[in-house]
Amino acid sequence: MPRHTEDHRLHLLREMLRIRRFEEKSAELYSAGKIRGFLHLYIGEEAVAAGVMQSLAPDDTVVATYREHGHAIARGVGMGPLMAEMYGKAEGASRGRGGSMHIFDAATRFVGGNAIVGGGLPLAVGYALADRLRGDARVTCCFFGEGAVAEGEFHESMNLAALWGLPVLFCCENNLYAMGTALQRSESETDLALKASAYGMPAWHVDGMDVEAVEAAAQRAVTTVRGGPGPVFLEMRTYRFRPHSMYDPELYRPKEEVAAWKERDPISTVQATLREQGALDNVALEKLEDEVAREVEAAVAFAEAATLESLDDLARFVYAEGAAE
Amino acid sequence: MPRHTEDHRLHLLREMLRIRRFEEKSAELYSAGKIRGFLHLYIGEEAVAAGVMQSLAPDDTVVATYREHGHAIARGVGMGPLMAEMYGKAEGASRGRGGSMHIFDAATRFVGGNAIVGGGLPLAVGYALADRLRGDARVTCCFFGEGAVAEGEFHESMNLAALWGLPVLFCCENNLYAMGTALQRSESETDLALKASAYGMPAWHVDGMDVEAVEAAAQRAVTTVRGGPGPVFLEMRTYRFRPHSMYDPELYRPKEEVAAWKERDPISTVQATLREQGALDNVALEKLEDEVAREVEAAVAFAEAATLESLDDLARFVYAEGAAE
Amino acid sequence: MTTGVRTSYREAIRSALREALQRDPRVFVMGEDVGRYGGCYAVTKGLLEEFGPERVRDTPLSESTFVGAGIGAAMNGMRPIVEIMTCNFSLLALDQIMNNAATVSHMSGGQFSVPLVIRMATGAGRQVAAQHSHSLEGWFAHVPGLKVVTPATLEDARGMLWTALEDPNPVLIFEHALLYNAEGELPADAGPVDIDTARVRREGRDVSIVTYGGSLPKALAAAEELAQAGVQAEVVDLRTLRPLDTGTIVASVTKTHRAVIVDEGWRSGSISAEVTARLVEHCFYELDAPVRRVCSAEVPTPYAKHMEDAALPQVADIVAATQDAVSTVA
């Protein structure tokens, strides 16, 4: 059950701030040329990752997208390896081979960093199938955008998970746009939870800008999945405050719409609640911000100090090393 | 509107008999080694093709599956070229290159003969899109089995057709099995019309063993599609009396189930109605059977007399001849 | 070698599957109609009854997702054997195979691996026309991160699966549909075989015929016919198309100085091109004549028997190309 104590609320705020500040720094480093390739920021959507992760156990699995810094940080992937990965360093989460879009971390069962829209869904079904076959009580939590709902793999994965009663939590991050394509230009039925329920699985939606609501919904969903058999679909209604990636001129959405959503910034909302409750004042917030800033700085320092993989190892890991156990 | 006159009923009976007898002969010729490759018989499902085709205009388009003899015959593709195609002859519908699974006929706008399950659905969407862009009032009628519903292309095509309001009639032939896989082992939601309606299009089902019911439902569906904008989904509940193909030992379904469905043979049903009405007696039936038999025999004779494509022309048509107009 | 038991290629694969299921609880088989139908080419027949529906799983028609689920299950500790009914349908799963199975190990810096086996039937010759007659094994061999094997003998049909399951990488097994009925003797205790070397199936000194899979019997028949005409052809079975065992091919051609490659893939960009390139790179100066290729005609496979026959490599084509190769004066 969600723990709506002040301490927990502060924890949620901290988690969201960690994501926000990490990404603001990433954007800065991108402009400075330290980070390259595609960079997709999660800013505005922090409540989703922060809220959902509360409901998962260490043994559960997370499958994410290319917009996955938030998921990775909230899941407990170290900021140092994350940043080092974006620097392309050997100490990076994926040894510099993956970059921003392909963060992997076996220790926290964080399975990508998947940059083919919809491509992570079948993987999640397979993870859940393996758990089911072994009798492990794990949940596989799979994040994807509302844009992925139009892909055939979404359909096949929803059907297979429901048909076989597999423990998958389908977390659809509906931020209303897939690059420049608005939901109503991509789906004939824009009520995604309704759509999902046509697969015969429980499906509901939640305000993705309200971290406590997300946490509660995820908790309920995870409990349902763990009780089994079968998956649950959760639509999180959220919004990205930034462009799709660093290249996007954002021609497709009105500035007023962006402004209106920014009014609902999940971080400000929790801060306001905590202030009302008297659980947060300027001093406490500054301390919190300071701690987060130091964590981000340490990550940058780690990345800066990290080394480049030797080119002798270019082809390493194309094939797995050693025999399978 | 369906014309439930006796004449029309006799016409429907004739159409179904044409399919049935043609296919019985094909099975015989397959055993004799005259026809090779995969041969998928439509026997038992004739009411679907015969019923649906009544509602289509000559200018409409038909996209079918690899179990398409019934669709082709009811659409008006000549039995001679059809049989010659299965003989692999140059006078065959597809000049011997396609065989049973790839019957094409430009004259009747019969666009395959598609042997990748689900692969015809995007083509149908494209046909309808072209008509819409040009302002042609045509309908594209796309047949597929219930097995195809699990494929990603089904999902993508349903969504795109509904989203763009395209004139497609989706005809799902639910014969309960995809090879040996029963519907309940392939779909988490076995009410296919319900599933289809989640795309926001009208969807209903009909008894696929009752040719008049099929015709009425198809008529209504085609009228809806022509009225536009947007597609309609029609689930035809039917059954194949024969194995999936000539290789299938039919281990997966009980003999009793097959027997029970055979009781509902669409041909016997119409015959019984006509007899009750006094519109069909033994003499008339014999005459009808005789005419159909002669048509089938003529097709066989055509195929036997037809010639083999010259091997000099092996690579002909890999690329289209001449420039595009 | 213990005394042989009469068996077929189909049965050899089936017994390999059965043993894998018996040996390792992590192994399961999944694909369209592998269970109740009895398997597309009857390969998996009886396994459902023996191992139950959890380990022999009939899937819906969803190639991309059940292949992707195999990848996920492999990453999560299982040893799935996924069957794609025929390689023609693998096109629907290519995103999962190339973007996930082949990349995850490298892209994750070695944190994850994909010990997955994908079996598929391949090849033409049964008049099933353009959408059911592909030979895509050479094409798949282009992709780093995958292993591609093409058993041509009973021993390999039985043994390659074992080794593939022990491999920590995704291994694609292409079984030529025309081989399923091939019969012969196999030792009762036939076990794993390596999956990274080519093998000389017939010794010869005049010319090397390099081939694999469903074309091996044709190449051997051609060599037999050539022997009558006094030409001693060596027949090299590639066995594995990725990684390609350059050493064995080069050794053979260094001995014979002439090469003919037989490959059911469409000629342009087939594995026959890669073999040619390797020969040029590794033993150019040993070549006494241009390398010949006997491949499929560049047409979508036609249905009519005479056209299909003409489109595919035949024994007579191999004999002719080989005669041509040996008669070329350097």
Added chain:
Amino acid sequence: MTTGVRTSYREAIRSALREALQRDPRVFVMGEDVGRYGGCYAVTKGLLEEFGPERVRDTPLSESTFVGAGIGAAMNGMRPIVEIMTCNFSLLALDQIMNNAATVSHMSGGQFSVPLVIRMATGAGRQVAAQHSHSLEGWFAHVPGLKVVTPATLEDARGMLWTALEDPNPVLIFEHALLYNAEGELPADAGPVDIDTARVRREGRDVSIVTYGGSLPKALAAAEELAQAGVQAEVVDLRTLRPLDTGTIVASVTKTHRAVIVDEGWRSGSISAEVTARLVEHCFYELDAPVRRVCSAEVPTPYAKHMEDAALPQVADIVAATQDAVSTVA
């Protein structure tokens, strides 16, 4: 040739698209984010405003179906230009491309044709890692029934689309993402160009460097460098990978007697192998040295810049391979 107008590769394609939409009411453009977003690489920017949403259609993320819909629309009389955002995502549409677009004409005995153009960005070099850096043009060139073109110059960027639209067959246009910003002069009235011949982009007598697409500028830079060192390299731009213009390649190598192939595809089974095989088949006795290949390393493209650079063909690699080729004594 009228006086040139300064333009970019991106603008050349955009103006070709605009002209096509103006010229023929059957033409329409469809793909992910071609409209409101302004195009993935901004190629289609402004077309929505000019031609409206019916003719410049944003699609949902459904690669298989919008490509298949393009095939159907082409068969039904339209002239669709389908954009797959990058060739990495074409894997999701391969069934439609290989099983339908490439086969329908033959399989229907010539009753139908598929006058479809599919454009996609290809290639690496922007640190977008394993799932966004494929060079699949050579791989697609394996498939009969398709045409595969790879414009490397402004003139081809502008003119190939025109010709592709006039072709009754499915034509795949691969645009290397690193070329979009390339600038140069283009005659204001630049029109269609043929799409079935290779072209010599630089004359030379010592060695032929055969390449295409995004590697052409690298090959030309290498030739420049080699010229300083006294080596006169001829640079052949394949332009079209299917059908492959064997004649032009053979003519060049028959003159120079040495060949280096530069290809961003993964080495094994890339188009470089096919070019090698053709040289062996058509001018074996003209070759004074083994053919060299400069290709991508056989790894899923890594993100880190130094690793990505090392994985791709670079000017220095081309220079070294060419030096090596010319210094080999026959």
